[in-house]
Structures are given as structure tokens and as C-alpha cells.
Amino acid sequence: MQDDSSRKQDDELITRTQAGDPAAFDELIVKYSPRLYGLVYNMTSNHEDTNDLMQDIWAKAYRSISGFRGKSSFYTWIHSIGVNMTINFLKKRGRRFTLSLDDIDSKVEHDKEFMELTATSTPVREAHLSELQKRLNEAMQKLSNDHRAVVTMFDVQGMPHAEIARILGISEGTVRSRLFYAHRQLQNFLSEFH
Amino acid sequence: MTEEQLTALLRLKRYEQPPPEYFDRLLQDIHRRQRTDLLRRPLWKIAVERMQTLFSEHSMGHTSYAGALAVALVGGITVIGLMTPSGGLKERGEPATAVASTQAAPSPDKLLHLQHASLPKLVTQPLQTPQAAQMSAREPLYVIDARPASYEPSSSFNF
Numbered sequence: 044m045q046d047d048s049s050r051k052q053d054d055e056l057i058t059r060t061q062a063g064d065p066a067a068f069d070e071l072i073v074k075y076s077p078r079l080y081g082l083v084y085n086m087t088s089n090h091e092d093t094n095d096l097m098q099d100i101w102a103k104a105y106r107s108i109s110g111f112r113g114k115s116s117f118y119t120w121i122h123s124i125g126v127n128m129t130i131n132f133l134k135k136r137g138r139r140f141t142l143s144l145d146d147i148d149s150k151v152e153h154d155k156e157f158m159e160l161t162a163t164s165t166p167v168r169e170a171h172l173s174e175l176q177k178r179l180n181e182a183m184q185k186l187s188n189d190h191r192a193v194v195t196m197f198d199v200q201g202m203p204h205a206e207i208a209r210i211l212g213i214s215e216g217t218v219r220s221r222l223f224y225a226h227r228q229l230q231n232f233l234s235e236f237h
Numbered sequence: 238m239t240e241e242q243l244t245a246l247l248r249l250k251r252y253e254q255p256p257p258e259y260f261d262r263l264l265q266d267i268h269r270r271q272r273t274d275l276l277r278r279p280l281w282k283i284a285v286e287r288m289q290t291l292f293s294e295h296s297m298g299h300t301s302y303a304g305a306l307a308v309a310l311v312g313g314i315t316v317i318g319l320m321t322p323s324g325g326l327k328e329r330g331e332p333a334t335a336v337a338s339t340q341a342a343p344s345p346d347k348l349l350h351l352q353h354a355s356l357p358k359l360v361t362q363p364l365q366t367p368q369a370a371q372m373s374a375r376e377p378l379y380v381i382d383a384r385p386a387s388y389e390p391s392s393s394f395n396f
Contacts, residue, residue: 198247
């Protein structure tokens with residue numbers, strides 16, 4: 044998930060932050076916020092909540108970074124804080140669903156899978172795809188928080204099983220079984236679409 | 238829907254990202270939040286952190302840090318102990334029998350006898366300074382005298 048040079052760069056930034064250089068911590072924020080945002084947003088389905096959580100997560104990371112000893116990578120550490128805080132937040136919030144597809148980045152048009160899905164694009168097909176994505180988001184919200192976290196990390200963010208296991212503090216087997224169950228549920232929710 | 242179709246559809250969700258300027262604003266929001274958090278921190282936390290910084294600047298190990306804290310604690314207790322007036326019974330001039338009576342439990346008759354014998358006879362007199370005596374000799378002053386003649390209570394309504 045993370046190459047050696049990236050990890051070395053992180054180690055240096057962490058050392059500088061621990062020595063009291065706030066600019067080094069800013070570099071870590073800039074580097075990891077887009078991925079962290081994707082994780083939190085796909086779990087909360089709400090931009091405002093994601094924004095608040097992003098601030099909370101980074102604030103907590105800043106307070107705790109003096110105790111960071113490099114037993115895991117910073118990537119794993121910050122994602123672990125992010126997932127735990129988001130799950131705690133969702134437990135308190137209950138179910139609320141306000142995800143908007145208008146936020147999809149324009150880069151999606153260059154994605155291979157998107158091009159395949161819209162290869163023979165017709166208004167009917169596009170409307171079908173849009174409806175399908177809407178239904179997928181609704182289906183995602185029907186999953187439990189733990190299952191949604193695994194689907195977000197594996198399918199949306201492309202993390203390997205081992206990394207997800209480290210972030211969530213569970214075994215790889217549990218990651219795989221949660222993924223299997225979540226996929227089955229999503230397929231059931233979307234069964235009317237072919 | 239097949240497994241492949243589902244994974245392809247899920248992968249498209251990675252493009253659900255806010256515009257790039259959002260992350261610049263986020264950085265500013267985090268800075269603002271950090272400053273607010275710093276201002277809201279209780280004084281004792283700041284004091285502890287400063288102590289830790291002071292010790293870490295002198296590159297002290299955990300053991301010496303704990304030792305220094307222990308010395309500071311003992312020193313503080315000693316100073317407080319010296320500053321507090323020592324409350325020994327002998328210094329107050331109280332009879333030694335008060336201490337002695339706790340050593341062996343005497344019979345009720347003996348206890349009554351001991352109380353009469355050991356307790357000093359107290360002569361009670363009202364505490365009065367010369368100024369207080371002068372004040373009491375004067376006519377009493379009433380607060381109502383200070384009320385202006387034009388005073389009307391606010392509760393009087395004339396319709």
C-alpha cells in the first residue's frame with residue numbers, strides 16, 4: 044500500500060512534528076486528507092459530518108503524535124483513528140442518509156471501469172447507471188458500520204486485506220468474511236438491476 | 238448483478254471527492270481548531286506540559302524525571318510543614334493529663350474526678366475594645382435615616 048520512500052518521508056515528518064515543527068504536521072495533513080476524506084465520506088454519506096470528523100481526527104492525531112512510536116505506518120495509524128472515530132460517531136448519530144452524487148469528481152470520466160460501463164452510452168443507459176449508483180449508496184447505508192468500513196476500504200479505496208486487518212485490529216479471515224457477507228447483501232439489495 | 242459488476246460500481250465511488258480547494262480550507266480550519274483547543278486547555282495541563290518540556294530540555298531520563306518530581310514533592314511537603322504552626326499540646330500550655338488520660342481507660346468516678354482536677358478554671362469576660370465601648374455609648378443609627386425625602390417606592394401605582 045505504501046512504498047519505502049513514502050514511509051521514510053512520513054517518518055521524517057513525524058520526527059519533525061514531535062520536535063515541535065507544525066509545518067511538518069501540515070504536510071502530513073495535505074498528504075493523507077484526500078484518502079481519509081474518501082474513507083469517512085463513504086461511511087457517513089454526509090459532507091458536513093465528514094468535514095467535522097476530519098477536523099476531529101486530525102486534532103486527535105496532533106494531540107497523540109507525541110506517543111507515536113512507529114510500530115505501524117503513519118498511514119495505518121491515521122486510518123485507524125479515522126475508522127474508530129467515524130464508527131463511534133455513527134453509533135451516536137444513528138441512521139441518516141444524505142449522500143449526493145453531484146460530488147463525483149470529473150476524473151471519473153477517464154476511469155476504465157466507468158468507460159466500460161458507459162461504452163454504449165444512451166440516455167436510457169445513463170439514467171440506469173445513475174439510478175444504480177443511487178441505489179448502491181442506499182444499499183451501502185443499510186450495511187452495518189463494520190461491514191461498510193470493510194467495503195469502503197477494500198472496494199472503494201483498494202486497500203489489501205492485510206492492511207484493513209491492521210487498521211481495524213481484526214484478523215484477515217474476519218476481513219474476508221465481512222467482505223463476503225457485505226457483497227452478498229449489496230447484491231441482494233441491487234438484485235432488480237441487471 | 239454479478240460480483241464483477243458490483244466491484245466495478247463500488248470502485249467508481251472513489252471519485253466522490255470534494256473540489257481541491259476544500260483541502261486548503263480544511264487545513265485552515267484545522268489550524269483554527271488547534272488554536273481554539275490550546276486556549277481552552279485548563280491551566281494545570283499547561284503547567285504539567287511545561288514541566289515536562291523543562292525536564293525534556295535537560296535531556297533527563299524517565300528515572301531522573303521521576304526522582305526530580307519526588308524531590309520536588311518532598312521539598313514542597315517539608316516547606317508546607319514548616320510554614321504551618323506546629324500544634325503540639327505542650328506548646329499551647331494544655332495539661333499533660335489530656336494525653337495521659339488516653340493511655341488507660343479510667344473508671345467513670347475517677348474520670349469525673351480527673352476532669353475537675355485537671356481542667357483549668359476559665360473566667361469568661363465579654364470581648365470589648367475601647368472603640369467598641371465608645372460606639373455602644375452613642376445613640377443607635379438607623380439605616381432608614383439615610384433615605385432621601387423624595388423617595389417613592391416603585392410599587393406604588395396610581396391609575
